[in-house]
Amino acid sequence: MDTQLHRIVSKSRIASFTTQLVVEAPDVARKARAGQFVIVRAAEHGERIPLTIADYDRERGTITMVIQPVGRSTGLICSMCESDSLLDVAGPLGNPTEPVEGGTVVCIGGGIGIAPIYPIAREMKALGNRVITIIGARSADYLFWEDKLGAVSDEVHIATDDGSKGIKGFVTMPLQDLLKSGARIDRVIAIGPLIMMKNVANTTRPFGVKTIVSLNTVMVDGTGMCGSCRVSVAGQTKFSCVDGPEFDAHDVNFDELLARGRIYSLEEGAAREAYEHMKDGEPLCLARK
Amino acid sequence: MPGEKVDDWLKRKKAASVAKEEKVIDRRQRVMPREQPPEERIKNFDEVSHTYTDDEAKREAQRCLKCKTPMCIEGCPVGIDIPKFVTEIAGGRTQEAARTIKERNSLPAICGRVCPQESQCEKLCILGMKWRPLSIGRLERYAADMQQDERVEPQPPNGHKVAVIGSGPAGLTAAGELAKMGYKVVIYEALHTAGGVLAYGIPEFRLPKDIVAKEVAYVRSLGVEIRLNQIVGKTVTIDELLEQYDAVFIGSGAGLPNFLGIPGENLNGVYSANEYLTRVNLMKAYKFPEYDTPIKRGKTVAVVGGGNVAMDAARTARRLGARVYLIYRRGEEEMPARREEIEHAREEGIEFKLLMNPVRVIGDDQGWVRGIECVTMELSEPDESGRARPVPVKGSETVLDVDTVIIAIGNSPNPLLAKTTQGLKLNRHGALEVDGYTFMTSKEGVFAGGDAVSGSATVISAMGQAKEAAKAIDEYVKSKAGK
Numbered sequence: 001m002d003t004q005l006h007r008i009v010s011k012s013r014i015a016s017f018t019t020q021l022v023v024e025a026p027d028v029a030r031k032a033r034a035g036q037f038v039i040v041r042a043a044e045h046g047e048r049i050p051l052t053i054a055d056y057d058r059e060r061g062t063i064t065m066v067i068q069p070v071g072r073s074t075g076l077i078c079s080m081c082e083s084d085s086l087l088d089v090a091g092p093l094g095n096p097t098e099p100v101e102g103g104t105v106v107c108i109g110g111g112i113g114i115a116p117i118y119p120i121a122r123e124m125k126a127l128g129n130r131v132i133t134i135i136g137a138r139s140a141d142y143l144f145w146e147d148k149l150g151a152v153s154d155e156v157h158i159a160t161d162d163g164s165k166g167i168k169g170f171v172t173m174p175l176q177d178l179l180k181s182g183a184r185i186d187r188v189i190a191i192g193p194l195i196m197m198k199n200v201a202n203t204t205r206p207f208g209v210k211t212i213v214s215l216n217t218v219m220v221d222g223t224g225m226c227g228s229c230r231v232s233v234a235g236q237t238k239f240s241c242v243d244g245p246e247f248d249a250h251d252v253n254f255d256e257l258l259a260r261g262r263i264y265s266l267e268e269g270a271a272r273e274a275y276e277h278m279k280d281g282e283p284l285c286l287a288r289k
Numbered sequence: 290m291p292g293e294k295v296d297d298w299l300k301r302k303k304a305a306s307v308a309k310e311e312k313v314i315d316r317r318q319r320v321m322p323r324e325q326p327p328e329e330r331i332k333n334f335d336e337v338s339h340t341y342t343d344d345e346a347k348r349e350a351q352r353c354l355k356c357k358t359p360m361c362i363e364g365c366p367v368g369i370d371i372p373k374f375v376t377e378i379a380g381g382r383t384q385e386a387a388r389t390i391k392e393r394n395s396l397p398a399i400c401g402r403v404c405p406q407e408s409q410c411e412k413l414c415i416l417g418m419k420w421r422p423l424s425i426g427r428l429e430r431y432a433a434d435m436q437q438d439e440r441v442e443p444q445p446p447n448g449h450k451v452a453v454i455g456s457g458p459a460g461l462t463a464a465g466e467l468a469k470m471g472y473k474v475v476i477y478e479a480l481h482t483a484g485g486v487l488a489y490g491i492p493e494f495r496l497p498k499d500i501v502a503k504e505v506a507y508v509r510s511l512g513v514e515i516r517l518n519q520i521v522g523k524t525v526t527i528d529e530l531l532e533q534y535d536a537v538f539i540g541s542g543a544g545l546p547n548f549l550g551i552p553g554e555n556l557n558g559v560y561s562a563n564e565y566l567t568r569v570n571l572m573k574a575y576k577f578p579e580y581d582t583p584i585k586r587g588k589t590v591a592v593v594g595g596g597n598v599a600m601d602a603a604r605t606a607r608r609l610g611a612r613v614y615l616i617y618r619r620g621e622e623e624m625p626a627r628r629e630e631i632e633h634a635r636e637e638g639i640e641f642k643l644l645m646n647p648v649r650v651i652g653d654d655q656g657w658v659r660g661i662e663c664v665t666m667e668l669s670e671p672d673e674s675g676r677a678r679p680v681p682v683k684g685s686e687t688v689l690d691v692d693t694v695i696i697a698i699g700n701s702p703n704p705l706l707a708k709t710t711q712g713l714k715l716n717r718h719g720a721l722e723v724d725g726y727t728f729m730t731s732k733e734g735v736f737a738g739g740d741a742v743s744g745s746a747t748v749i750s751a752m753g754q755a756k757e758a759a760k761a762i763d764e765y766v767k768s769k770a771g772k
Contacts, residue, residue: 004518027524041481047572047581048481072581088481090518220572220582223479223520224703225544226564230555237548237555242705256555259656263557267583 006086009062016141018112019067019078020054025089026061028053034119035097035214035246038063039222041088042077049073050219050241052191053092054115063089066115066144072271093222094245097123098212103186104130106178107153108171108200110192111137114145116214117191122152129186130154134174136192140165171196172203179207187212190249194258201249211249215240218263232256319421320349327636331607334493334575337633341431343381350379352416353423360413361425366753369393371410371425378428387436390429395465395511396458396504396752399487401430402496404749405627434500443512447471449766452534454521454706457485459540459739459751461508466759467538468511472766475534477519482571485542487748489571490563492601494608495630498570522709527735535766536734538758539721540751543700543740549593553650554696558585558658562594562602562697569605587611587693591661593647594697595624600631602695603639613639614689618646618666618679642689644668646681650694660688700745720744728758729765736762 009022028038037052055064069075077086097120105124109117114135125131133153137143139162150156157174158166167173171192178185188211190200197213204211217229217240224242231240232253238244293301323339324330330337341349353375361371369390377386390397406412406426414422449472453464456478464474482488484501509515519525521541530537546561548554565584568574572582590606592599595617603613615634617624620643624631635641644666651660665685668677702720707713714722714731721730721737728736738758739751 027519031524045573045580047583088518090479090481090520090524092523093520220564220567221480223544224705225546226567227546227548227561228564232555256656259557260555262656263585264583267577271578271581271583 004089006089008080008082008084008086009060011080011082014066015137015144016139017068018142018144019069020115020144021065021067021077022057022062023065023086023089024061025063025091028089028091029056029058029061029063032056032058032063032092033096034123035116036092036094037222037245038065038089038091039093039219040065040077040086040090042073042080042086044087046076046087047073048088048220048222050093050216050222052116052214052216053119055119064115066112068112071268075272090222094241095243097189097246099127100124100129100187102128104132104184106132106134106175106185106188108134108136108175108188108190108192109149110135110171110190110196111142113190113192113196113214114143114149117189118145118148118152120189120191121149124189125152132178133157134159134171136160136166136171136196138162170199172199175200175203179204179209185209188249189214189246194254194261197249197252198254198258201252201254205250212246213249213252214245215247215252215257216245217241217257218260231260314351316352316354316416317420319352319424320345322427327638330494331637334608336497337494340434341427343383343435346378346383346428346431347381349424350375350428353379354415356415360415361410361423364410364413365393366409366749367393367756369410369429374432375423375425375428378432383432383435384437386428386432390432394429394752395462395508396748397429398433398500399458399496399504400749400752401426401428401433402500403491405747407628409749439507439510441507441510444469444471446473449473449535449770450475450533451536451538451762451766452477452530453538453540454527454530455479455485455540455542455739455741456483456505456515457540457542457739457751458487458748459542459741459755460485460538461505462752462755463538463540463738463759463762464513465508465511466756467762468508468513470759470763472763474513476513476515477521477525477530478515478517479520480571481517483515483517485540486544489567490598490601492566492570492605494604495601520705522705527706527710527713527732531734535769536736536762538755538762539706539730539735539737539741540739540755541703541706541741542751543702543720543745545701545703545719546696547699547701548696549647549698551647551649553652553658556650556652556658557656558587558692559650559694559696560585562592562598562695563700565602565695566598566605569609575605575609584609585693587691589689589691590614590693590695591616591642591647591689591691592695592697593617594699595619595626596697596699597626597630598699599697600626600634600639602697604630604634604637606693606695607637607639611693614642614691615639616642616645616647616661616663616689618644619668619677620644623668623676644679646679647694648686651688658692658694660690661694662686662688700740702741702744706741718744726761727765728754728761734765736765 069078107121134157136159191214229240234251374386374389411422546563573580574582574584590611592603645663666679672678738754
């Protein structure tokens with residue numbers, strides 16, 4: 001087959017339950033922009049899953065992905081070793097983040113969403129914006145890339161559910177403070193769990209601040225041919241793979257998305273149980289045959 | 290025989306001619322291939338009908354009248370020399386027959402299976418005036434399936450390069466034709482498997498995927514390179530391709546699913562036929578959890594539509610264990626699906642709900658489908674397409690209890706290419722505008738054919754267009770090089 005092999009150049013654990021992979025994908029790296037994603041099929045028999053491009057290196061021809069092993073496919077990918085290869089990496093897909101110039105941008109990353117917010121913050125900084133970054137996670141163990149984000153932000157706020165680092169609570173708390181302070185904010189961009197993005201949308205709505213969220217829906221092809229990723233935006237059906245993945249948070253029907261996110265929960269459970277390469281909640285590096 | 294006397298020779302000749310006359314060919318009956326019985330086949334994804342045996346093929350081929358002016362060729366969009374290959378099969382020269390077909394058609398094992406022959410070659414067969422027409426499709430399939438170990442010598446390169454976007458029937462055909470002319474051809478395919486609708490759309494029980502793989506391998510053997518996971522417009526743009534290639538052919542198809550636009554269409558359990566079939570055919574979700582892609586196995590499924598895609602989706606759902614309703618807003622006569630597929634669907638127990646149109650999908654409080662409300666339709670005067678226009682009957686709403694809904698009301702061309710390419714004009718249906726003679730789009734050096742131009746149509750019409758476009762590309766490249 002004329003498929004490129006996507007060798008895993010490096011693999012590291014960057015937080016509890018969180019793996020960073022740098023993968024050879026020169027075609028994707030050449031074109032990747034902040035906000036875009038790839039569709040990955042790790043192996044034969046595998047499913048196609050969307051993963052956000054957390055960073056890219058055009059010269060080395062690599063992309064970086066940050067993954068939590070939440071199910072069978074992510075578990076499998078996280079258990080691959082350095083110099084193993086992913087079978088298919090297609091992209092870059094979706095629309096790049098809409099640029100803002102010379103304003104103030106608040107970038108919010110929750111949990112695994114901290115990774116995709118990084119290239120966006122970096123680009124916003126490069127466009128001459130004042131960048132305020134807010135990151136949140138369950139606890140300090142789950143935080144990562146604070147330094148990387150610090151280097152491209154004017155301010156970094158941290159929130160943890162248990163208060164083990166930064167303020168105790170959710171990312172919406174520092175956001176609320178910022179909005180109330182009356183400082184000019186041109187754009188809020190939030191990536192994280194659906195419920196977090198919904199709460200961010202509800203926080204900014206009364207202040208009329210344009211808010212963008214990146215939707216992580218169920219996808220199959222990622223090129224607009226099936227509609228599994230469809231979402232209601234301002235009452236209209238959109239395909240998040242081609243029309244998004246970023247949408248105006250104030251127009252998104254989050255309740256519908258929350259329901260659609262549960263479509264395969266039964267099957268996902270069955271698939272997870274069939275997956276054995278886990279130890280103490282962490283994937284093992286598969287022994288190469 | 291050497292040393293034979295003249296008298297003996299005459300005797301032997303006479304006996305042979307008597308034997309020949311005694312062997313009467315009954316032209317009235319079609320030779321039918323064996324089929325899996327319906328109660329068996331709804332439990333598997335194996336092919337429904339078998340390929341002819343050598344004997345069956347010979348007997349069917351002998352029904353051909355070898356017309357002096359064969360109408361069947363006129364009915365074939367790529368003009369296969371049908372009487373020639375049929376005569377070859379009748380004479381037991383199967384390999385020659387396959388070669389005859391491949392002169393005009395690079396994908397005969399596919400076309401023999403999925404062409405709507407009743408409205409093409411077989412429609413014009415003279416036998417059909419009195420009895421049933423010759424089973425040209427089944428004979429084509431036989432010759433293709435029986436073809437052995439084929440070696441194709443690559444053409445001497447002519448020094449020109451063409452990029453082909455999409456590896457469906459149009460792209461594979463254009464690539465094959467151009468490679469035969471000596472072009473270096475590279476196909477860019479967005480998915481991880483080549484074949485387009487042949488890989489993700491048409492189910493195994495109608496078109497086994499190893500047959501598709503074999504035909505793709507044949508196109509590769511002509512020297513065509515296929516690059517997978519390349520989304521033109523994203524991974525690489527048409528403008529970039531134009532810098533590296535003498536011409537570009539777009540065969541990106543019509544893969545954007547249409548929805549009904551009725552309330553409840555985003556409930557859990559509502560699929561586009563594209564999604565449903567892609568999960569099952571391309572991702573092998575029917576083998577979950579051996580394969581990782583899941584699919585909802587509904588207990589009661591409603592499929593909306595009356596084309597081949599609707600039949601495929603309905604029969605697929607049946608094989609996944611569901612009771613299946615097929616909802617179509619016109620009558621059976623107006624269904625655009627192949628007759629054979631409609632018959633197969635009926636035999637398999639698909640329940641046809643004709644002259645019915647969905648008005649909303651009903652959900653429970655958790656966001657899952659639990660029913661579909663339909664209104665009865667009646668046919669009135671013909672519309673612009675010439676088919677009777679269905680009109681809803683007031684107050685005729687009924688609800689079918691279903692847990693899954695599959696929408697199969699057609700596809701439109703994917704807007705991605707036009708969105709990412711400057712100067713590529715679309716018509717009002719969202720299809721690419723091309724010159725009727727040159728197949729060139731509004732962008733110099735960029736050609737197009739198949740569903741990307743005509744909207745969703747048939748495999749063979751896409752191939753026919755691609756063949757013509759390949760000729761036009763050849764003329765264009767040569768004339769440009771000559772300047």
